[in-house]
Amino acid sequence: MSLVINxxxxxxxxxxxxxxxxxxxxxxxxxxxxxxxxxxDPDLWKEMVEMGWTALTVPEEYNGLxxxxxxxxxxxxxxxxxxxVSPMISTVLVSTTIxxxxxxxxxxxxxxxxxxSGKKLCTLAHEESSHHNPNIDLSIISxxxxxxxxxxxxxxxxxxxxxxxxxxxxxxxxxGSLELIIIDSKSKGITFNNKxxxxxxxxxxxxxxxVEFSKDNFLxxxxxxxxxxKKALDIACVGLAAEMLGNIQQAFDMTIQYLKEREQFGxxxxxxxxxxxxxxxMFGEIxxxxxxxxxxxxxxxxxxxxxxxxxxxxxSKLGLTSKLVTNEAVQMHGGIGVTDDxxxxxxxxxxRVSQRIFGDSNYHLDRVAKFNSY
Amino acid sequence: METQVxxxxxxxxxxxxxWLEKNCPMSMRGPVTDAKQLYWGGRNGxxxxxxxxxxxxxxxxxxxxxxxxxxxxxGGGLSSVQNNILNQEMSRLGCRKPHIxxxxxxxxxxxxxxxxxxxxxxxxxxxxxGEIRWxxxxxxxxxxxxLANLQTKAEDKGDHFLVTGSKVWTSYGDKGDxxxxxVRTSSESKHTGIxxxxxxxxxxxxxxxxxxxxxxxxxxxETFFDSxxxxxxxxxxxxxxxxxxxxYLLTHERQMIGGIGETEKKKTLGEVAIKSIGITDGxxxxxxxxxxxxxxxxxxxxxxxxxxxxxxxxxAGNNSGAVSSFFKYYGTELAMQKEELRLEVNGFDSTEWxxxxxxxxxxxxxxxRSKGHSIEGGTHEVQLNIIAKRVxxxxxx
Numbered sequence: 001m002s003l004v005i006n007x008x009x010x011x012x013x014x015x016x017x018x019x020x021x022x023x024x025x026x027x028x029x030x031x032x033x034x035x036x037x038x039x040x041d042p043d044l045w046k047e048m049v050e051m052g053w054t055a056l057t058v059p060e061e062y063n064g065l066x067x068x069x070x071x072x073x074x075x076x077x078x079x080x081x082x083x084x085v086s087p088m089i090s091t092v093l094v095s096t097t098i099x100x101x102x103x104x105x106x107x108x109x110x111x112x113x114x115x116x117s118g119k120k121l122c123t124l125a126h127e128e129s130s131h132h133n134p135n136i137d138l139s140i141i142s143x144x145x146x147x148x149x150x151x152x153x154x155x156x157x158x159x160x161x162x163x164x165x166x167x168x169x170x171x172x173x174x175x176g177s178l179e180l181i182i183i184d185s186k187s188k189g190i191t192f193n194n195k196x197x198x199x200x201x202x203x204x205x206x207x208x209x210x211v212e213f214s215k216d217n218f219l220x221x222x223x224x225x226x227x228x229x230k231k232a233l234d235i236a237c238v239g240l241a242a243e244m245l246g247n248i249q250q251a252f253d254m255t256i257q258y259l260k261e262r263e264q265f266g267x268x269x270x271x272x273x274x275x276x277x278x279x280x281x282m283f284g285e286i287x288x289x290x291x292x293x294x295x296x297x298x299x300x301x302x303x304x305x306x307x308x309x310x311x312x313x314x315x316s317k318l319g320l321t322s323k324l325v326t327n328e329a330v331q332m333h334g335g336i337g338v339t340d341d342x343x344x345x346x347x348x349x350x351x352r353v354s355q356r357i358f359g360d361s362n363y364h365l366d367r368v369a370k371f372n373s374y
Numbered sequence: 375m376e377t378q379v380x381x382x383x384x385x386x387x388x389x390x391x392x393w394l395e396k397n398c399p400m401s402m403r404g405p406v407t408d409a410k411q412l413y414w415g416g417r418n419g420x421x422x423x424x425x426x427x428x429x430x431x432x433x434x435x436x437x438x439x440x441x442x443x444x445x446x447x448x449g450g451g452l453s454s455v456q457n458n459i460l461n462q463e464m465s466r467l468g469c470r471k472p473h474i475x476x477x478x479x480x481x482x483x484x485x486x487x488x489x490x491x492x493x494x495x496x497x498x499x500x501x502x503x504g505e506i507r508w509x510x511x512x513x514x515x516x517x518x519x520x521l522a523n524l525q526t527k528a529e530d531k532g533d534h535f536l537v538t539g540s541k542v543w544t545s546y547g548d549k550g551d552x553x554x555x556x557v558r559t560s561s562e563s564k565h566t567g568i569x570x571x572x573x574x575x576x577x578x579x580x581x582x583x584x585x586x587x588x589x590x591x592x593x594x595x596e597t598f599f600d601s602x603x604x605x606x607x608x609x610x611x612x613x614x615x616x617x618x619x620x621x622y623l624l625t626h627e628r629q630m631i632g633g634i635g636e637t638e639k640k641k642t643l644g645e646v647a648i649k650s651i652g653i654t655d656g657x658x659x660x661x662x663x664x665x666x667x668x669x670x671x672x673x674x675x676x677x678x679x680x681x682x683x684x685x686x687x688x689x690a691g692n693n694s695g696a697v698s699s700f701f702k703y704y705g706t707e708l709a710m711q712k713e714e715l716r717l718e719v720n721g722f723d724s725t726e727w728x729x730x731x732x733x734x735x736x737x738x739x740x741x742x743r744s745k746g747h748s749i750e751g752g753t754h755e756v757q758l759n760i761i762a763k764r765v766x767x768x769x770x771x
Contacts, residue, residue, distance in 0.1 A: 002689070002690065003679065003686045004683070004686045004687055004690045004692065256767075256768070259768060260767070268769045268771070271770055273762075275768075276758065276759065276762035276766075277759075277762065279762055279766055279768065280700075280757075280759075280765075281758065283700070283761055283765060283766060284700045284703065284761070287680055288673070288677060288679075288680050288704075289676075291680040291682075291683045292675075292676045292679060294683070295679050313675060316672055317672055317673075317676055320669075362665075365665060365668040365669060365672065366665075366668070368668045368672055369644070369657070369658070369664055369665070369667065370656075372644050372668075372671065373644065373645075374645070374647060374648055374653075374664060
């Protein structure tokens, strides 16, 4: 497959840019933050739904657009450039993917309808410690006649404060298998501890205390919970890498612009070789990032068996490069770069959090080494 | 119509495959591990084995020394699609190139673009027959990164130029028959006073002296010109406009050097490390080296994807933005990091210089040789300057 986006994907990217330029400038993120860390702009979400973004990866038989992940990746990348605040990552990238992989047809039809129409928001509650781990041990499903009971603790749940549903990974007490269930976030026995993080987004630690649910709430069937989760996490990594690619392209462009405008010693600071060489190196690193993100997105759509390694390569490369680019961006902005008045710091703070979501570069480089048997 | 083209190409592939299988000697297949395994041609060209001679002569008869040049220039006249097929079939069998010459990879493209018809017919045909071994005369003692500062002078003496000066870093200068040179024909302006001249190294007044490198080898020479008479017809392109040709050629050179890291498919560094360092609980025993290898491998894989993306973007008619300077910089940087890491992976064995076990210090010498990658063909710093100015548009003052 040719490593370029096709015409339709390019059109989607342009239309995403157009909408976000208009409706989601970086200043919106600042306004929402200053409005007591508001996590949701209903008008913007309505526009996104109308653009069909919630239906991009839903198959046609469920009335979706079946546009694929390369397309979704373009939208998320554009959102990354604007630091857009929306449930696209939690509801569309992660939850819709899990629903799509589920074989519970009843749930699937219902959830796809609710998500595509924008009526319901959804998120995954999976992590249990401060470091990403695909395995779990704190969340247990026990069985009491035909009733099921969930006990456990989850951490760092994205968008939990605005989500209608929680998808939860938990081990079955009876056979130890990893299961995925979906429950109403207002269910009895759920307590939230909401924490604002560096990127001005809220991540929730959630306790489940004897939360009851039924057989119909299982997204996993026939022991496929682990398989679904693994694939969904790979896809989530790639999608997040696309957002980070948007983040760093924007931060880099803003920095180059600044180097061309700012004068010291009577000349533009962009004429200093010390800054030029570091800029040129960043340019190259970002070119590499573009290649791996596109390759990994294509691997999702084509069912490439190398997806796990490509996802790890994408998440580790973007983790490392986003660190480099945002650090340099702040440094090259000088004093203004460390003030809250400047937007450049938002990029630094966002990627520090997204680096960690679904595994940081250390986690994923370790995985790359394992894939290559050393 | 389209189907006919497809059928023709399929036939071409099958015929090519059959021909190669029949005509490429077994010893001419498989990866090249030593420069001696390649035939460099020239007036003193010597074949190291009988098979090498047979392989060269068969390919010559087929006009496949330079398969993609036009037939009137001695090439095989293959279309780019046919040439791709030939390359694919050759690498399928592991066939080595029958002949290596800077005339093919560097001078040829410049002649095709800038030379007059008479020059093209004369020189390109010679190149296709492997008769002349070409070398390059660009850098001078005071013109390295600042190449346009070159001072080797070519004075107009009516029917000839009189060339005086010296060049450095001439690759295989002592083995060359002809040298393509940048010379100063006017001192009025730095960039516009340069011309592109072809000089017979047999001419009176030309001499070379080898430069011994830190690797202990001498692949480069200094080349001296002491009042050398060069016929006027050896000027390529317009007088004083040689800089245009030089820039064009440097782009080719950068792409060649940038690709150095991937010509040889060796064991992966991970495999080498497991053998050298050992494994504990399924993981390489030294976690620090392990993470360095993973980091390098990540960048190597993604760099390869980036080369592919640039080609695909080019095919799709887009400007990828990733310029030759970037590929030269990054490709050599990775190759150098790899040589450095190889020393860490192999420990004491890797610094052996003369022992038989180390194949005469192959690894240590490769490492030393790699230090030149970030210097030759335009230093790292020059490449970064080019990216900063031409791609990012950063100001000069």
